[in-house]
Amino acid sequence: MSEPVSKKSKPTHTLILLRHGESEWNEKNLFTGWVDAKLNAKGRKEATHAGELLADFEPKPDVLYTSKLSRAIQTANLALESADRLWIDVKRNWRLNERHYGALQGKNKKEIAEEFGNEKFMTWRRSFDVPPPPIADDDKFSQYNDERYADLPKDEIPKTESLKLVIDRLLPYWSDVIAKDIKEGKTVLITAHGNSLRALVKHLDNISDDDIAGLNIPTGIPLIYELDDDLKPVRERYYLDPEAAAAGAAAVANQGK
Numbered sequence: 001m002s003e004p005v006s007k008k009s010k011p012t013h014t015l016i017l018l019r020h021g022e023s024e025w026n027e028k029n030l031f032t033g034w035v036d037a038k039l040n041a042k043g044r045k046e047a048t049h050a051g052e053l054l055a056d057f058e059p060k061p062d063v064l065y066t067s068k069l070s071r072a073i074q075t076a077n078l079a080l081e082s083a084d085r086l087w088i089d090v091k092r093n094w095r096l097n098e099r100h101y102g103a104l105q106g107k108n109k110k111e112i113a114e115e116f117g118n119e120k121f122m123t124w125r126r127s128f129d130v131p132p133p134p135i136a137d138d139d140k141f142s143q144y145n146d147e148r149y150a151d152l153p154k155d156e157i158p159k160t161e162s163l164k165l166v167i168d169r170l171l172p173y174w175s176d177v178i179a180k181d182i183k184e185g186k187t188v189l190i191t192a193h194g195n196s197l198r199a200l201v202k203h204l205d206n207i208s209d210d211d212i213a214g215l216n217i218p219t220g221i222p223l224i225y226e227l228d229d230d231l232k233p234v235r236e237r238y239y240l241d242p243e244a245a246a247a248g249a250a251a252v253a254n255q256g257k
């Protein structure tokens, strides 16, 4: 006799999210967005440690997705090196990039909070749908002429983004490309950014527009999802080093102070 459907255990898929390690601009407390800041020494160490955590974890990643930004790519390379998985297939896409921070790119977070007040600062930083002022095409921190986006129509290169706009550009790539790999049974590792990962977590866990403001993702600690065939979580997401993750998330939350 076959088991009743309700008792059938649903097949699970593992998804691993990893925010890049600390960058030179995180260290200087600058709004970074699409600016290509590199990892600093601490960030490289965090990335290597993330790989050590992955080496002790099952299942191992079969395929890597990264943004087009160096700090995510460096993090993935260092983590996969220490997990001895450098050989897995890689796909890179701008849709996994950090949120474009508009005219705030290159500005110090504490100074912006002091100049505009904490409320405006937090609206720009964590509200769901208010983008910061747009960046000018000739600003030295604009990506308008960055060759890595040469295959993107000029009018699709963001000049600023809210979290909502990040979700709008990320979800098609999630559903059309990444989800396919997961459904085929691959364990996917995504190395990306604070806000592109917040966008994905919001979607996966169906977090409200208000509540997502309180969610901060720490640098360099693998975040694990177990998903059913419909890519719905079958248990709560968890970090491979929960204590370090809590401390890291609190540090991100305090960046304007």
Ligand SMILES: O=C(O)[C@@H](CO)OP(=O)(O)O
Binding pocket: 026, 030, 031, 032, 033, 034, 098, 099, 101, 125, 194, 195, 252, 255
């Ligand atoms: O500056 C940025 O691009 C992001 C991530 O570092 O910052 P925030 O956490 O303030 O959104």
